[in-house]
Amino acid sequence: MGATELRRLDDWTWELPATGGMRVPGRIFADDQLIDMVREDQSLAQVANVAHLPGILCCSLAMPDIHFGYGFPIGGVAAFSVEEGVVSPGGVGYDINCGCRLLATDLRADEVKSDLKRVVDQLFRDVPSGVGSSGAIAKLSRKELEQLLVEGAGWAVKRGYGTAADLERTEDGGALPGADPDAVSERAYARGQDQVGTLGSGNHFLELQVVDRVFDSQAAEAFGLWEGQLTLMVHCGSRGLGYQICDDYLVVMAEAVRRYHIELPDRQLACAPISSPEGRSYLAAMACAANYAWANRQMIMHLVEQALLRALRMSPKALGLRLVYDVAHNIAKLETHEVDGRPVAACVHRKGATRAFGPGRTEVPAPYREVGQPVLIPGDMGTASFVCKGTDEAMRRTFGSTCHGAGRVLSRSQALKRARGRAIDRELAAAGIVVRSQGPKTLGEEMPEAYKDVERVVSVMDGAGISPKVVRLRPLGVVKG
Amino acid sequence: MAQGSSRWSAALRSEVYRELEHPADLLLEIRAQDLPGLLANALIAFYDQSADLAGFEPRRELTLEVHGDQPADALRNLLSEALYHFDTERFVGTEASVTVEGPAPGALAEELGPLRVRAFLRGENADPHRHVLTTEIKAVTYHLLSVEKVVTDGGSAWRATVLFDI
Numbered sequence: 158m159g160a161t162e163l164r165r166l167d168d169w170t171w172e173l174p175a176t177g178g179m180r181v182p183g184r185i186f187a188d189d190q191l192i193d194m195v196r197e198d199q200s201l202a203q204v205a206n207v208a209h210l211p212g213i214l215c216c217s218l219a220m221p222d223i224h225f226g227y228g229f230p231i232g233g234v235a236a237f238s239v240e241e242g243v244v245s246p247g248g249v250g251y252d253i254n255c256g257c258r259l260l261a262t263d264l265r266a267d268e269v270k271s272d273l274k275r276v277v278d279q280l281f282r283d284v285p286s287g288v289g290s291s292g293a294i295a296k297l298s299r300k301e302l303e304q305l306l307v308e309g310a311g312w313a314v315k316r317g318y319g320t321a322a323d324l325e326r327t328e329d330g331g332a333l334p335g336a337d338p339d340a341v342s343e344r345a346y347a348r349g350q351d352q353v354g355t356l357g358s359g360n361h362f363l364e365l366q367v368v369d370r371v372f373d374s375q376a377a378e379a380f381g382l383w384e385g386q387l388t389l390m391v392h393c394g395s396r397g398l399g400y401q402i403c404d405d406y407l408v409v410m411a412e413a414v415r416r417y418h419i420e421l422p423d424r425q426l427a428c429a430p431i432s433s434p435e436g437r438s439y440l441a442a443m444a445c446a447a448n449y450a451w452a453n454r455q456m457i458m459h460l461v462e463q464a465l466l467r468a469l470r471m472s473p474k475a476l477g478l479r480l481v482y483d484v485a486h487n488i489a490k491l492e493t494h495e496v497d498g499r500p501v502a503a504c505v506h507r508k509g510a511t512r513a514f515g516p517g518r519t520e521v522p523a524p525y526r527e528v529g530q531p532v533l534i535p536g537d538m539g540t541a542s543f544v545c546k547g548t549d550e551a552m553r554r555t556f557g558s559t560c561h562g563a564g565r566v567l568s569r570s571q572a573l574k575r576a577r578g579r580a581i582d583r584e585l586a587a588a589g590i591v592v593r594s595q596g597p598k599t600l601g602e603e604m605p606e607a608y609k610d611v612e613r614v615v616s617v618m619d620g621a622g623i624s625p626k627v628v629r630l631r632p633l634g635v636v637k638g
Numbered sequence: 639m640a641q642g643s644s645r646w647s648a649a650l651r652s653e654v655y656r657e658l659e660h661p662a663d664l665l666l667e668i669r670a671q672d673l674p675g676l677l678a679n680a681l682i683a684f685y686d687q688s689a690d691l692a693g694f695e696p697r698r699e700l701t702l703e704v705h706g707d708q709p710a711d712a713l714r715n716l717l718s719e720a721l722y723h724f725d726t727e728r729f730v731g732t733e734a735s736v737t738v739e740g741p742a743p744g745a746l747a748e749e750l751g752p753l754r755v756r757a758f759l760r761g762e763n764a765d766p767h768r769h770v771l772t773t774e775i776k777a778v779t780y781h782l783l784s785v786e787k788v789v790t791d792g793g794s795a796w797r798a799t800v801l802f803d804i
Contacts, residue, residue, distance in 0.1 A: 198661055225661050227781050227803065251776045251803045288688070288771035289725060289764075347726045358774035359804055397725045400776040400803075404718065407780065425781055568661050569804075598772055638774065 163192070163201075169621040173201060173217075178422065179208040185219040186560075186617050194566065194609065195223055200230040206422045207235050211430075212242020214496050214503055218555055220510050221617040222564030222609060226250070228425030231509035234558040236494060237431065239502040243419065244436045245428035246410060246443075248506030249489050251403040253443055254450035255361075255394030256328075256485040257511075257533040259544065259630075260458060261380075262465075263477025266367035266387040266633060272469060273365070277591045277634035279468035280363055284460045286356035286638040287595030289397075293354025293456060302346060303338040305353065309448030310455040310483075318459040319480075325522050327483040328512060331451040333490070337441035341398075342405045345442075349398025349449060354456035358595070358638030360603060361393040363461065364535075365634035366542065372626040376528040376546045380481055382628050389465075389478075390542060390630065391457050392535050394487065399446035406439045431504050440489065440504075447488055454483055481544070482522075482531040484511050486561040494556050505556045513547035513559040513624045521547070532624045536563045536611030538592065538603060538635045539585055543615045545624040559624035560615065563608035576601030585635070594637040603637060642674030643735040644682045646691045655683035664773065664802040665782060669795060673709060676785065676796040677716055678734040681757060684717050687802070689730045690770040696733055696760035703756050709785035712738075712753045713798055717778040720759075730769070731761035776803040 163185070164172045171192055173183030183204040187195055195201060200223050207229055208217035214236045223232030228247025237243055269276060285293050297305065305312040310331025313319055324330045356363065368386045371377045382388070395402075413429035413436075414421060421427070429435035462478045469476065489506045496503075514521050514530040521530045530547035540563075551557050567575070581600040582592045594600045618624045644654065658665040666683050670676035685691060702719045706712025716736075723729040740753040764771055778800060785798045 227779055231662070288774040289728060344722055348722070350726075397776075401722075404777050425779075565662050568659050569664065570657055570659060596770065596772055 169617050173204055175208060179205055181208050181213050181216045183208055183219065184216040185223065186621055186623070187221045188613065188617050191221050191609070191613065191617065198225045200225045203228070203230040204233065206426060207233060209422050210235070210237065210243055210245070210426060210428060211419060212238040214238055214501065218558070220560040221614045222509065222560045222562055224564050226508065228423060229506065229508045232560065232564060233508050234506065234510045234555060236503040236505045236556045239431050239491065239504055242431055242504060243428035244431050244439055244489055244504050245426055245506065246403050246406045246439060247425050247427065248508050249403070249443060250487040250508050251400045252394035252487055253399035253403060253446035254485045255487045256450060256454070256483065257535055258391040258454045258458060258483040259481040259533050260389040260461065261382060261479055261481050262387045263475070264387040265385045267385065269387060269469060273634055274591050276365065276465065276468040277593055277636065279464040280461065281593040281636050283464040284356055284363060284457055284636065285354065286358070286636060288358045288638070290355040290357060290638065291351040293460060296351040297353065299346065302350060305452050306338045306341065306445035306448055307336045308332055310451040313452050313455040313459070319455050323455060323458070323480045326480045327451060328485055331455065331483070333444040333447045335441055336444035336448050338445060340438045340442035341402060341445050345398045345401035345405065348401045349396060352396040352398070353453055354460060355396060355453070356393050356457065356636070356638050357396055358599060361638050362538065363636040364390045364538065364542070364632050366390060366630035366632055368628050369631040370629040372628065373546070376627045379525055379528045380531050380544065380627065381479070382481065382544065388630055389461060390533070390535060391454050391461070393453060393457065395446040395450035396453065398449050402442045402446045406442060409435050409439065443489060447485065451483065482533060484533050486511055494552070503556065505558070507558055509561045510558045511561045512557055513551040514557045515547045515549040515552045532559055534560060534562060534611065534615055537605040537608040538632055539588060539590060539605030540611055542630040543611065544627045544630065545615065545619065546627050547624060548622060550622040551624060555623055559618045563611035563614055565607055566609045567607040569602040572604055572607040573598065573601045575606060576604055590632050591634040592637065599637050640672060640674045640738045641736070642670065642672055642678050644675065644678035646682050646686060646732040648692065651686065654679045658799070660801065664775070664804050666800055668798045668800070671795055673796055674736040674738045676798055677713060677738070677755060677757065678736040680713055680717060680798060680800065681720055681731060681734040681759065684720055685731050685761070687773050688724060688775060689764060689772055691730070691732055693769050694730050694732050694762055697762040698729070698760070700729055700731065700759045701756065702759065706753045706755065709753060710783050712755045713785055713800060714778050714780065714783055716755055716757060717800065721775055721778060728764035729761060730764050731759035733760040773804055779803050
């Protein structure tokens with residue numbers, strides 16, 4: 158995909174004109190430096206490929222953290238007409254509802270400075286992490302797991318692992334409607350049975366942070382965030398259950414492509430009409446995985462609270478742990494958006510992208526509705542993460558979506574080569590960040606240099622008016638799988 | 639019916655497979671003299687990426703059976719089966735013996751019809767107190783998936799690429 162094919166629309170937006178079989182143009186959010194990185198991999202071709210799919214609305218969108226993914230690019234957003242469009246597992250990814258949860262405390266970060274190592278060690282002990290991590294709670298029976306797949310985070314709250322306020326502050330109340338346990342395979346059940354409340358491995362993490370800069374005091378106040386505050390971020394998804402559901406439905410969709418005579422530029426875009434039995438079945442199974450992920454993060458929040466109380470030897474009231482918000486990064490959702498001046502029922506695929514609904518939308522929790530939805534954007538473990546807010550501009554231009562993180566710039570093997578002979582944990586310790594990991598390989602693969610500059614990524618979406626910055630969160634302690 | 643086998647050895651790792659560059663996930667290239675050997679090597683490569691195999695003993699046997707319209711499908715299905723047992727039982731294999739039924743001896747990859755593959759694995763279930771698991775593989779993808787017979791100086795060999803989502 159050559160540079161000449163991109164047309165600059167403004168400081169932050171580039172257009173890939175619709176050519177050949179593309180039904181709509183591509184639209185990429187990036188600055189000059191980030192667009193050069195995008196040109197270096199195949200992700201622009203993937204933006205163009207997505208634009209070929211039936212029923213796509215407006216444009217095939219890419220956020221500034223875009224990189225090459227499976228079929229759809231990671232950092233891609235595509236909305237399809239419910240009447241004429243398709244749903245594609247490749248537009249969601251394997252880790253369905255991989256997402257982020259931000260917890261606030263009533264503590265100043267400097268109050269726990271001397272306890273930091275003990276707190277991180279306690280979190281590392283109490284929240285199962287690493288390859289195939291399991292056993293946070295007793296293995297669930299089939300019936301319990303079926304209930305969890307329907308009720309999502311509410312399943313955990315019903316059992317005392319959280320409060321109703323947590324559900325109010327979770328995207329979709331922590332349970333996507335339409336979940337059908339019968340649409341989930343036996344293999345997915347087997348993989349999900351003992352992984353509720355576990356972090357997993359790879360880029361998943363727990364992070365103790367300090368609010369080190371406030372950009373928008375009104376929104377920060379609405380979100381309950383203030384400079385110097387201790388916060389904690391959780392990043393993980395639907396574990397083996399979600400991976401298996403994606404794998405199962407890629408096979409179903411490959412058959413559906415033949416049955417419905419859908420022409421694809423890339424077989425990884427395998428999809429089915431949203432209204433077809435295959436499309437409906439995928440959405441019902443995907444909702445189960447999304448709900449599993451919300452229950453997982455709800456359970457982890459409970460484990461985190463217990464760990465903090467033990468390590469800091471204080472009362473729940475003094476700790477004041479509460480949920481700020483929980484957002485999905487990998488999901489397809491039925492939403493209503495205005496297209497060409499009229500409301501349209503759409504299936505919005507966000508793959509490595511975050512919902513960023515603006516003020517006034519009923520989907521935004523009441524306490525935040527005046528300022529817009531909190532948007533959680535994790536960075537790498539040595540730099541910073543951001544809380545931003547959704548806007549009307551996002552509703553107009555991106556189907557209420559924004560970026561989801563820094564995006565990789567080094568492959569895992571390149572990162573490991575750079576890490577050779579270095580002690581990443583000691584380097585981070587020298588910067589005041591305590592890190593615990595199940596394996597040194599993960600630390601090397603996930604080293605800060607492996608990622609794009611998150612501040613640059615976030616600034617693009619801030620500059621474009623899609624998701625302005627609210628606060629910056631600096632890491633103090635990190636638990637990796 | 640054709641047969642091939644593979645046994646893990648750190649010294650022989652580079653002869654069995656190598657990692658290729660990929661921006662986010664794990665892309666492996668696997669080589670062998672024949673198709674059964676290629677599938678056996680692919681299994682060992684999968685386990686070598688998932689765990690530190692030095693601490694594993696051949697204490698348990700596991701048989702996997704899959705079908706595939708093409709060798710590449712059979713490879714993906716076989717590795718997905720191994721992944722399922724890894725995720726649910728923590729089974730890690732250090733020895734693999736594979737039989738392939740279907741193709742005529744010497745057939746080219748694109749000429750092979752439906753294949754029936756049976757893999758006999760020896761290894762053990764990972765014990766968190768004795769073993770180290772290294773990489774969580776989420777899925778075996780269709781992307782960059784290939785199996786081909788290649789001409790070499792000494793005759794022919796088989797080569798596969800497979801991308802794991804991690």
